[in-house]
Amino acid sequence: MEYLSIIFSETYKILFLLVPVLVSVAMIVWLDRRIWAFVQKRQGPNVVGPFGLLQSLADALKYMFKEVIIPSSSNKVIFILAPIVTMTLALISWAVIPFSATQVLADINVGILYLFAVSSLGVYGIIMGGWASNSKYPFLGAIRSAAQMVSYEVSIGVIIINVLLCVGSLNLNDIVMAQESLWFVIPLFPMFVIFFISALAETNRPPFDLPEAEAELVAGYQTEYSGMMYAMFWLGEYANILLMCAMGSVLFLGGWLSPIDLFPFNVIPGAIWLILKILLLFILFALVKAIVPRYRYDQLMRLGWKIFLPLSLTWVVLTASFLFYFNLLPIN
Amino acid sequence: MLAHAIFFYIFSLIAIVSAIMVTVSKNTVHSVFFLILDFISISCLFIMIGAEFLGMIMLIIYVGAVAVLFLFVVMMLNVAQQKNQWFSARESSKHIPVGLIISTIIFFELIIVIGGWKYKPDLVSSMSLNIDSSISNTHAIGYVLYTDYIHIFQLSGMILLVAMIGAIVLTFRQRSGVKRQSYFSQISRERSDGVELIDVPSNKGVKSDD
CATH class of the missing domain: 1.20.120.1200 (NADH-ubiquinone/plastoquinone oxidoreductase chain 6, subunit NuoJ)
Incomplete structure (x- = not known):
């Protein structure tokens, strides 16, 4: 009985987290298309519902009623597993994101490592999908994506080390609390920029969307997918983008902290501030998609390995020396 | 439980x-x-x-x-x-002896570890390190790794670096006749390097170099 009650209360909490995440993923897709359209002086989706807000819902319904086609020469088990893996990994990482000092599903000691680990597992959905399709374009897309995500993970890892040097803990709530007086975006601004660009590459967003470059690879690893399975890839991708925005706001923009500790601001609940920060970062993501042309693949690799990695490593040395010299190291 | x-x-x-x-x-x-x-x-x-x-x-x-x-x-x-x-192929049996030797070694190592754990339970408590159980294990690893074992830690890092450089050197080959993009020369190109204004005489035309 005791276990059952634990399971029920946890399920309730998980649903309370995941349903808003899924709804906001649908909304964010609409927002993305809208911003993209406005930059290009188009209207964007504006027909279904007020301002076209229900467009994603209509799309989801369309995908649900479409036939799921599994290619006869594909590796069926892995082909079906791939979108499930993508979706699951995109959703489980939300467990550790703190919405306020107490509102967090799992307040674990190694929260940031968990986030990093899960986001580095995200590449498997893509590789599995690309390989199991047994087709040339998906395979090329998967290979590109694997190399790209592994490269940019390295610099994200080093940037996380930068933040950890200033915090002295791997717990996400500790990271937020350490920014009470000063958000890390100010002292670590170059790292924030590199994190943002690496997050674009990590989530296969334009200008780094070579794995699904429609001009050369049809749709990359998603080419053979249809119906609900395609929609799951799509949902997973946008949930990952939101997660990267959440990670950026926790690491650099003070998470759920309010920008100024004054009356009208500090009564607003932390969850609202976090959501606003995520939205701000997402609007930047969408703008980048609209205004920047796609990178060439060798330039992408050069940017990751020859520019971002040395720069962030140098910044680790700088941060460590600065903290050590001024005796600011967070030793407890 | x-x-x-x-x-x-x-x-x-x-x-x-x-x-x-x-x-x-x-x-x-x-x-x-x-x-x-x-x-x-x-x-x-x-x-x-x-x-x-x-x-x-x-x-x-x-x-x-x-x-x-x-x-x-x-x-x-x-x-x-x-x-x-x-x-x-017939030669497949070549791999079997090597595999057998390695698996036997691993098997005996496992027996030693399990035996030591089962018959000498104070092995774990007799270790020389005093780890404070109140701190999280990330901190505990950090305190040990960067103080007592810093030289071994650095050495293992060096070994990994050497392995990495070795792999790069082994697979590196300089191919001739490949056009490489030089970002520096591209960026440092001036207008005068690329564009030339020529007064074209009437009815003569201009001969281009290439």
Whole structure:
């Protein structure tokens, strides 16, 4: 009985987290298309519902009623597993994101490592999908994506080390609390920029969307997918983008902290501030998609390995020396 | 405790079954996927005994990086074909003695470890390190790694660096006749380098260089 009650209360909490995440993923897709359209002086989706807000819902319904086609020469088990893996990994990482000092599903000691680990597992959905399709374009897309995500993970890892040097803990709530007086975006601004660009590459967003470059690879690893399975890839991708925005706001923009500790601001609940920060970062993501042309693949690799990695490593040395010299190291 | 035991048996069962499947499965890519499943369940076991740092690092390094490269290589090479050749050819018995020797060594090592653990339980408590149990194990590893064992730690880093440089040197080849993009010369190009204004005489035209 005791276990059952634990399971029920946890399920309730998980649903309370995941349903808003899924709804906001649908909304964010609409927002993305809208911003993209406005930059290009188009209207964007504006027909279904007020301002076209229900467009994603209509799309989801369309995908649900479409036939799921599994290619006869594909590796069926892995082909079906791939979108499930993508979706699951995109959703489980939300467990550790703190919405306020107490509102967090799992307040674990190694929260940031968990986030990093899960986001580095995200590449498997893509590789599995690309390989199991047994087709040339998906395979090329998967290979590109694997190399790209592994490269940019390295610099994200080093940037996380930068933040950890200033915090002295791997717990996400500790990271937020350490920014009470000063958000890390100010002292670590170059790292924030590199994190943002690496997050674009990590989530296969334009200008780094070579794995699904429609001009050369049809749709990359998603080419053979249809119906609900395609929609799951799509949902997973946008949930990952939101997660990267959440990670950026926790690491650099003070998470759920309010920008100024004054009356009208500090009564607003932390969850609202976090959501606003995520939205701000997402609007930047969408703008980048609209205004920047796609990178060439060798330039992408050069940017990751020859520019971002040395720069962030140098910044680790700088941060460590600065903290050590001024005796600011967070030793407890 | 019951839930703990149930989860332990689930994860260890998955780990053992997938480890067997790594060696048994015909398709090499499937083997790598089972290897990944094995890594994941072992990192779950690490987390269950409270070594959350080790578990996460296992996930990040082995699953997130090493296994991706494994998969990369296995997918690119057509290993399935090669494997069939090994199985059908007569010389396949060459690999069996080496494999037997290695597996015997590993087997005896495991016996030593388990025997030591079973018959000398004070082995764990007799270690020279005094680890403060009040701090999280990330801090504990940090305190040990960067103080008492800093030289060994640095040395292992050096060995990895040498291995990395060695791999690069071994596979590096300078091909001739390849046009390389030089970003510096591209960016430092001036207008005067590329554009030339010529007064074209009437009815003569201009002869271009290339």
